[in-house]
Amino acid sequence: MIVNIEDLRQRARKRLPKAVFDYVEGAAEDGFTVGANRRGFDRYLFRARSLVDVSVVDRSTTVLGEKLATPLILGPTGLAGLLAPRGEELAAKGAASRGALFTLSTMSIGTIEEVAAAAPTPLWFQLYVWRDRGVTRSLVERAKAAGYRALCLTVDVPAMGNRENDRRNGFTIPPRVTFTNLLDVFRHLGWVLRMSSSPRATFGNFVDLPELKRTDAVSVAQFTNSQFDASVTWKDVEWLRTVWSGPLVLKGISCAEDAKRAAELGVEALIVSNHGGRQLDFLPGAVDVLPEVVDAVEGRSEVILDGGIRRGSDVVKAIAMGARACMIGRPFLYGLAANGQAGVELALDILSKEIDRTLALLGRPRLADLDRSALRVDAPAILDAPASALRLVEGARRLPADGTQAG
Numbered sequence: 001m002i003v004n005i006e007d008l009r010q011r012a013r014k015r016l017p018k019a020v021f022d023y024v025e026g027a028a029e030d031g032f033t034v035g036a037n038r039r040g041f042d043r044y045l046f047r048a049r050s051l052v053d054v055s056v057v058d059r060s061t062t063v064l065g066e067k068l069a070t071p072l073i074l075g076p077t078g079l080a081g082l083l084a085p086r087g088e089e090l091a092a093k094g095a096a097s098r099g100a101l102f103t104l105s106t107m108s109i110g111t112i113e114e115v116a117a118a119a120p121t122p123l124w125f126q127l128y129v130w131r132d133r134g135v136t137r138s139l140v141e142r143a144k145a146a147g148y149r150a151l152c153l154t155v156d157v158p159a160m161g162n163r164e165n166d167r168r169n170g171f172t173i174p175p176r177v178t179f180t181n182l183l184d185v186f187r188h189l190g191w192v193l194r195m196s197s198s199p200r201a202t203f204g205n206f207v208d209l210p211e212l213k214r215t216d217a218v219s220v221a222q223f224t225n226s227q228f229d230a231s232v233t234w235k236d237v238e239w240l241r242t243v244w245s246g247p248l249v250l251k252g253i254s255c256a257e258d259a260k261r262a263a264e265l266g267v268e269a270l271i272v273s274n275h276g277g278r279q280l281d282f283l284p285g286a287v288d289v290l291p292e293v294v295d296a297v298e299g300r301s302e303v304i305l306d307g308g309i310r311r312g313s314d315v316v317k318a319i320a321m322g323a324r325a326c327m328i329g330r331p332f333l334y335g336l337a338a339n340g341q342a343g344v345e346l347a348l349d350i351l352s353k354e355i356d357r358t359l360a361l362l363g364r365p366r367l368a369d370l371d372r373s374a375l376r377v378d379a380p381a382i383l384d385a386p387a388s389a390l391r392l393v394e395g396a397r398r399l400p401a402d403g404t405q406a407g
Helices: 005-015 018-025 032-042 087-097 112-118 133-146 164-169 179-186 189-195 217-227 234-243 256-264 286-297 312-320 330-362 387-396
Strands: 044-046 061-063 066-068 072-074 101-104 123-127 150-154 248-253 269-272 302-306 325-328 375-377
Touching: 005 018, 005 330, 018 164, 018 179, 018 330, 032 044, 032 286, 032 312, 044 312, 072 087, 072 330, 087 101, 087 112, 087 330, 101 112, 112 123, 112 133, 123 133, 133 234, 150 234, 179 189, 234 248, 248 256, 256 269, 256 286, 269 286, 286 302, 286 312, 312 325, 312 330, 325 330
Parallel strands: 072 101, 072 325, 101 123, 123 150, 150 248, 248 269, 269 302, 302 325
Antiparallel strands: 044 375, 061 066
């Protein structure tokens, strides 16, 4: 029986080959940041009010002017089509059916055009600024032509993170095939049979580029790997404004200085994110950075939290701290792996019902009723971390002055 996101996770683990499941779980190096994303939520406790009419609960919100039935955005996740055939299309349809947003990754298996044609939901497109700016411009123009509402620029990947399980499993570019991982794949014949109906198993957005001489999976992967550009700066954000006229979102903001700079440039939304702990290890949890970023932008940019969401109560905490909505990655991927579109819808239903229940029990029946007075801040929640890591939360031990602290 599946009653929460962890149940979906266990179902996904059973259905996927180890290398694919480990890719979804992927953590950089020691996995501290992945853990910090979850531990961060444990630091914040609720301050509930009683005798409030909560007979009607309203979890709706708006993001960049778009009305959402639930404050959830499906984040950009590369190769989601490895979890289910046409995985990105199924996830986008699942988001549409539940009034959520879907963000397509540049590194998707389904193409910009295929996903736009499949899903009626408002779509965002996630972008990297590639070494070849012509390729970057081409992707932006395709997203614009396909009707994507916002451009989501990922800014925290100047170099690829060190995900050691992927290296051990041979989940690399090009893939490293071993007897062990080959045997594991064939232990999951259900996955093999399902994936046999997939139209491709490579980065679909690059297959038809004129820059590519060969379009096999390895050649496409090698090309994209060569395109990551460590020289990207704020000037490239300004350049994107000349080729994209819609709302611009920056994903990967983790400090006040960058938040202020983005707001000064008129960036419409910022996603507080550490890439799900997949890039730089030993960052604080995203939720611990959230109040700093919200205060820094002073309402000039909308703020979205990405990282560690596993419960509806996590979403309520983030919105009480000033987030407009929350972005999820692994939770909807577990659902996609477990049961395709229906699994994505189940993941969204689980979180949405938990949001409703939390709002009712908290005595705040609408998301609009939430502010920092709904929270207390508890002792640091990294008790299981090495002592040397305690310094990472020294700057986040209290909420700003309008919050309520436990005493």
